[in-house]
Amino acid sequence: MLEIPILLIAIIAIALIFDFTNGVHDSANAIATIVSTKVISPGLAVVLAAILNFMGAFIGIKVAMTIGSGIVNPELVKGCQALVLAALLGAIFWNLLTWYLGLPSSSSHALIGGLMGSAITYHGWVALNWSSILHKIVVPLIVSPLSGFIVGYLIMLILAWSFCKISPRVNNLIFRKLQLVSSGFMAVSHGMNDAQKTMGIITLALFIFHEIPAFSVPIWVRIACALAMLLGTATGGWRIVKTMGHKIFKLEPIHGFSAETSASLVILIASHLGAPISTTHTISSSVMGVGASKRLSAVRWGVAGSMIWAWVLTIPASGIVASLFFKIFEYTGIIS
Numbered sequence: 001m002l003e004i005p006i007l008l009i010a011i012i013a014i015a016l017i018f019d020f021t022n023g024v025h026d027s028a029n030a031i032a033t034i035v036s037t038k039v040i041s042p043g044l045a046v047v048l049a050a051i052l053n054f055m056g057a058f059i060g061i062k063v064a065m066t067i068g069s070g071i072v073n074p075e076l077v078k079g080c081q082a083l084v085l086a087a088l089l090g091a092i093f094w095n096l097l098t099w100y101l102g103l104p105s106s107s108s109h110a111l112i113g114g115l116m117g118s119a120i121t122y123h124g125w126v127a128l129n130w131s132s133i134l135h136k137i138v139v140p141l142i143v144s145p146l147s148g149f150i151v152g153y154l155i156m157l158i159l160a161w162s163f164c165k166i167s168p169r170v171n172n173l174i175f176r177k178l179q180l181v182s183s184g185f186m187a188v189s190h191g192m193n194d195a196q197k198t199m200g201i202i203t204l205a206l207f208i209f210h211e212i213p214a215f216s217v218p219i220w221v222r223i224a225c226a227l228a229m230l231l232g233t234a235t236g237g238w239r240i241v242k243t244m245g246h247k248i249f250k251l252e253p254i255h256g257f258s259a260e261t262s263a264s265l266v267i268l269i270a271s272h273l274g275a276p277i278s279t280t281h282t283i284s285s286s287v288m289g290v291g292a293s294k295r296l297s298a299v300r301w302g303v304a305g306s307m308i309w310a311w312v313l314t315i316p317a318s319g320i321v322a323s324l325f326f327k328i329f330e331y332t333g334i335i336s
Helices: 006-036 042-056 062-069 081-101 107-123 130-162 168-208 219-234 238-247 253-273 279-294 301-332
Strands: none
Touching: 006 042, 006 081, 006 107, 006 168, 006 219, 042 168, 042 219, 062 107, 062 168, 062 253, 081 107, 081 168, 081 301, 107 130, 107 168, 107 279, 107 301, 130 253, 130 279, 168 219, 168 253, 168 279, 253 279
């Protein structure tokens, strides 16, 4: 009879809860623009996004490998049962706090920060894979939102120039239909990058508990994470939809299409490279770039500033919370 430690089952369950909260938190990434421009009803947008997120979760595993073995050195933390649990609790805490405040922060960076905080607390700074963190975490952290802004700005300029002689009414009709494609593209790319992060954390837990001989993502982990992401996305996440769809810049269908298309391109490239970027950062900065192409004053920079502060604080804040959870486990002795 196969014996699986109760603690490992609990960690997997909490990881799937994190994946669910990721879906809740990040559903706005795929549906905020299409809902705010009233292309389709919120209910239908959520259903379509959930299905496409699920499908995207099965495209590739490079991001999962980065999360599971590219942030901490698995061999140095093998046997530390508290590490993954503390990391998840730190990430979930930050996800829920920023969701409550309506700030589109990064679930991905919350998880990364949680892993880093708990690993450092357990084995010191040497537990971290600094080369991978630099190339696949730090550089994409800076480059992805900048790329989203620049690509969104350029795509919007090209479309504005290409369709300048067409009446606004016809433009709206065209891009209301095209937004169905771009929002679907965004949902697939989101699932491709974000669902893999939980796959990586569960696989790391299985490796730590000696349930798998080498770091390789089992098929049942991929299915479970895809389902959790689907269910989370299906709940909506309306606080953040309101922030992204209305408070940054008043969107029209052509703006929504530009933002979604530019963000999706950046996310797909990052996923191909195995970089667990923030889909939230990317779509938010794309919306800013689209708004700035009209005029700089069209973007509500005060709201954007609050979002940037949330981005900057995410990794250290979730890392500190994870470290505190780890210390609690260590002090009480309830988990080795």
